[in-house]
Amino acid sequence: MTNDATLSLEDELAHWPTDEAAALATQDRLRARVRTAQSGPEPGFAGTVVGVDVAYDDERDLVAAAAVALDGVTLAVVEEATAVGRVAFPYVPGLLAFREIPTVVDALRRLGRTPDLVVCDGYGLAHPRRFGLASHLGVLTGLPTIGVAKNPFTSRYELPGEERGASSPLLDGTADGRDEVVGRALRTQKGVKPVFVSVGHRIDLDRACAHTLHLSPRYRIPETTRAADALCRRALSEARAG
DNA sequence: GCGACAG
DNA sequence: ATCTTGTCGC
Numbered sequence: 001m002t003n004d005a006t007l008s009l010e011d012e013l014a015h016w017p018t019d020e021a022a023a024l025a026t027q028d029r030l031r032a033r034v035r036t037a038q039s040g041p042e043p044g045f046a047g048t049v050v051g052v053d054v055a056y057d058d059e060r061d062l063v064a065a066a067a068v069a070l071d072g073v074t075l076a077v078v079e080e081a082t083a084v085g086r087v088a089f090p091y092v093p094g095l096l097a098f099r100e101i102p103t104v105v106d107a108l109r110r111l112g113r114t115p116d117l118v119v120c121d122g123y124g125l126a127h128p129r130r131f132g133l134a135s136h137l138g139v140l141t142g143l144p145t146i147g148v149a150k151n152p153f154t155s156r157y158e159l160p161g162e163e164r165g166a167s168s169p170l171l172d173g174t175a176d177g178r179d180e181v182v183g184r185a186l187r188t189q190k191g192v193k194p195v196f197v198s199v200g201h202r203i204d205l206d207r208a209c210a211h212t213l214h215l216s217p218r219y220r221i222p223e224t225t226r227a228a229d230a231l232c233r234r235a236l237s238e239a240r241a242g
Numbered sequence: 243g244c245g246a247c248a249g
Numbered sequence: 250a251t252c253t254t255g256t257c258g259c
Contacts, residue, residue: 054249056250091250093247099250100249122248132248153248196248 007033009140013102016088023095024129031131033139040117040144040203043214047072047116048079051224052107052137054100054121055236056087062239063087065103066231067111068224075215075223081110082235093153094128097136104137115143117203117211119224123147124200124208126170126183128154138201145200146208147183148222152196157185164190165213170198184209188216195220 007030017023041047048069055064062084069079083106089098100122108115123132124147134147152170156179160166170183183198186209197212199205215222221229 054250056249058250091249093249096248120248127248147248149248151248154246 007139009105012140013105016102017098018089020092020095023089023092023098026098027129027131027136030136030139031129034125034131034135035202036199036204038144038202038204040207041072042207043210045072045116048113049117049119049211049215049224050108050111050115051119051222051226051228052104052121053225053228053232054103055229055232057236057240058087060240061087062236063099063103064232064236064239065100065107066228066235067104067107068227068231069111069113069115070215070224070227072116075217077227079111079113080231081107082231083107083110084235084239096122097133100133101137101140105140108141118143118145118200119211119215119222120145120147120200121225121229122149123153123183123196124198126153126155126172126196126198128172130182132198132200134198134200144202146203146211147198147200148212148225149196149198150221152185155182155196157196160185160187160194162187162191164188167194167209170196186212188213188222189220192220
């Protein structure tokens with residue numbers, strides 16, 4: 001891998017970090033490649049939104065990933081793909097991408113189409129170093145990505161209103177001790193705990209939240225993530241069996 | 243040093 | 250993430 005403007009997914013995967021120091025260095029090197037200026041696809045667009053998720057069996061050193069493509073308008077499942085591999089990195093808060101991305105990329109490659117948007121189970125900019133799983137995946141693949149997490153991690157927030165669609169800013173400390181907005185706590189269902197949305201790559205926060213709402217017509221968690229979660233668990237148990 | 247800490 | 254039964258409620 002090099003430091004010039006080009007980025008080779010192959011090289012990044014071939015030189016995947018194996019320790020924390022190398023992983024931190026990789027985040028520092030790739031962080032500047034995140035693109036926030038683009039507004040990204042509108043919710044309800046004529047295309048596919050792909051949800052990705054991963055399930056683990058650390059005992060057997062197995063990881064299963066799923067990529068599920070949904071119709072951007074109807075949310076109907078149009079295609080599914082899975083991949084199984086070896087655990088590439090231990091779980092370290094803040095370094096989740098190094099554990100999940102290699103197998104997720106495999107699953108995405110087995111998809112017979114290019115996603116118009118990828119929805120990740122985790123963070124984009126709402127990360128201690130502003131480079132969570134969604135941002136990392138976006139930079140490596142060049143695809144628009146967003147992160148929708150179930151917990152705020154290191155960020156703080158005020159509870160948004162009870163209504164579906166209500167939101168409040170997600171705040172996280174910056175290097176010089178100040179607070180900055182890194183995402184949004186978004187209520188996807190009335191009276192239900194909010195989800196934590198942040199920009200991954202090539203999309204803005206307003207659209208990231210609009211997509212999240214559109215993808216969550218009935219449950220707290222987006223249909224993309226629900227579908228990918230169910231599929232990767234299925235893939236993991238099949239890998240265990242045979 | 244201690245606690246907190248996406249999945 | 251994962252270990253795990255029943256149970257309350259729409």
